[in-house]
Amino acid sequence: MLDIARVAQDVEAREFAGMGSLKLVAPAKVNLYLNVKGVRDDGYHEVSTTMHALMLHDVLRMKIIPGTGEAVKLTTRSFEGLAPLDVDPQDNIVVKAILKLAEAFGRTLGEEETMRVHLEKRIPVQAGLGGGSSDAAAALLGSAVLWGESVLDPRIKEVAAQLGADVVFFLQGGCALYDGIGENLVRTLKPMNDFLVLVKPEGGVSTAESYKKLDEDPQPITTKDAEAAESAEYAMSVPLLNNMAKASEQLNPGIRTVREWLQEQPGVCNAMMSGSGAAVFAVCDSFASAAKVATDAQAKGWWARTTTFGPFKATLTTNC
Ligand SMILES: C[C@@](CO)(OP(=O)(O)O)[C@H](O)COP(=O)(O)OP(=O)(O)OC[C@H]1O[C@@H](n2ccc(N)nc2=O)[C@H](O)[C@@H]1O
Ligand SMILES: Nc1ncnc2c1ncn2[C@@H]1O[C@H](COP(=O)(O)OP(=O)(O)O)[C@@H](O)[C@H]1O
Numbered sequence: 001m002l003d004i005a006r007v008a009q010d011v012e013a014r015e016f017a018g019m020g021s022l023k024l025v026a027p028a029k030v031n032l033y034l035n036v037k038g039v040r041d042d043g044y045h046e047v048s049t050t051m052h053a054l055m056l057h058d059v060l061r062m063k064i065i066p067g068t069g070e071a072v073k074l075t076t077r078s079f080e081g082l083a084p085l086d087v088d089p090q091d092n093i094v095v096k097a098i099l100k101l102a103e104a105f106g107r108t109l110g111e112e113e114t115m116r117v118h119l120e121k122r123i124p125v126q127a128g129l130g131g132g133s134s135d136a137a138a139a140l141l142g143s144a145v146l147w148g149e150s151v152l153d154p155r156i157k158e159v160a161a162q163l164g165a166d167v168v169f170f171l172q173g174g175c176a177l178y179d180g181i182g183e184n185l186v187r188t189l190k191p192m193n194d195f196l197v198l199v200k201p202e203g204g205v206s207t208a209e210s211y212k213k214l215d216e217d218p219q220p221i222t223t224k225d226a227e228a229a230e231s232a233e234y235a236m237s238v239p240l241l242n243n244m245a246k247a248s249e250q251l252n253p254g255i256r257t258v259r260e261w262l263q264e265q266p267g268v269c270n271a272m273m274s275g276s277g278a279a280v281f282a283v284c285d286s287f288a289s290a291a292k293v294a295t296d297a298q299a300k301g302w303w304a305r306t307t308t309f310g311p312f313k314a315t316l317t318t319n320c
Contacts, residue, residue, distance in 0.1 A: 025057045025312075128274040
């Protein structure tokens with residue numbers, strides 16, 4: 001079975017060999033600080049949040065092929081113990097991103113040209129790690145490059161903000177404080193490079209459901225704590241706070257089990273759920289501690305990975 005998967009993967013990768021193909025990386029994130037406030041008229045919530053990019057990443061391969069009638073032809077493959085992505089191509093945020101940017105740039109896809117994309121998933125879904133949002137940011141950059149546009153074109157950021165609250169962050173990356181619905185950059189912080197472990201219990205959490213649950217029982221963060229988080233200049237000085245944690249733990253009790261287990265493990269400095277969950281991250285004192293915690297978490301049947309914080313963002317790595 002594994003051999004079959006490897007051969008299939010080679011076939012997909014071979015399709016992108018040679019001139020005119022791009023390889024992009026789409027990093028995951030965690031929220032060091034997430035303060036959800038009131039609801040706006042459009043149903044979105046005002047937030048104040050500090051996000052930090054991680055080394056863990058998805059990979060996108062992109063190229064333009066002669067028109068097949070389809071605007072975008074997307075294939076996906078999941079790696080490292082992740083289930084296949086259960087999202088129809090037309091609902092995949094990568095396809096939505098390309099269609100929206102094509103519209104903004106006045107390009108017609110399908111007849112003369114089709115955007116061919118292969119997405120390799122390593123970031124789990126419904127984890128609060130921003131995988132879909134990061135894939136969308138990478139797809140915007142890749143499309144712009146393939147269409148001969150500048151990656152600094154302001155329409156890219158405008159489209160990013162229309163696709164989802166977190167997409168803009170992945171164009172900036174590193175560590176940064178956002179407000180609005182999460183799309184408005186307040187300022188950047190100096191990133192850290194510590195080791196962490198990501199652990200996800202069985203099942204996920206729908207972001208929309210978690211916001212709804214939080215409305216039933218709001219968990220205000222004190223002004224003092226908010227000020228401490230929002231005035232930090234270094235990622236390492238941001239206090240870990242997330243007022244969605246209770247709502248998400250009610251929706252998926254496995255999150256609490258994972259968090260409490262992580263908090264007891266040797267070498268773990270601090271552990272907290274990321275975003276709306278269901279992944280919990282544990283900042284560790286060394287690579288050895290992080291690796292041991294990840295191995296022990298996997299032995300308990302949870303998805304777990306060791307990774308590092310870093311100055312990463314959605315990035316074009318090679319013209320392959
Ligand atoms: C909670 C956070 C924290 O970073 O991340 P995740 O846990 O999803 O990674 C974000 O606010 C998620 O951002 P993102 O995942 O881009 O959300 P979107 O696709 O824009 O919205 C999904 C749904 O979440 C709700 N939503 C999202 C953002 C926001 N500020 N208020 C909301 O109420 C809305 O119900 C919306 O329909
Ligand atoms: N490229 C994609 N990768 C992951 N999820 C996607 C993608 N495109 C659409 N989705 C849908 O978007 C939802 C949210 O994306 P996800 O990566 O799970 O973000 P988060 O865990 O940060 O909330 C997924 O549950 C899935 O249904």
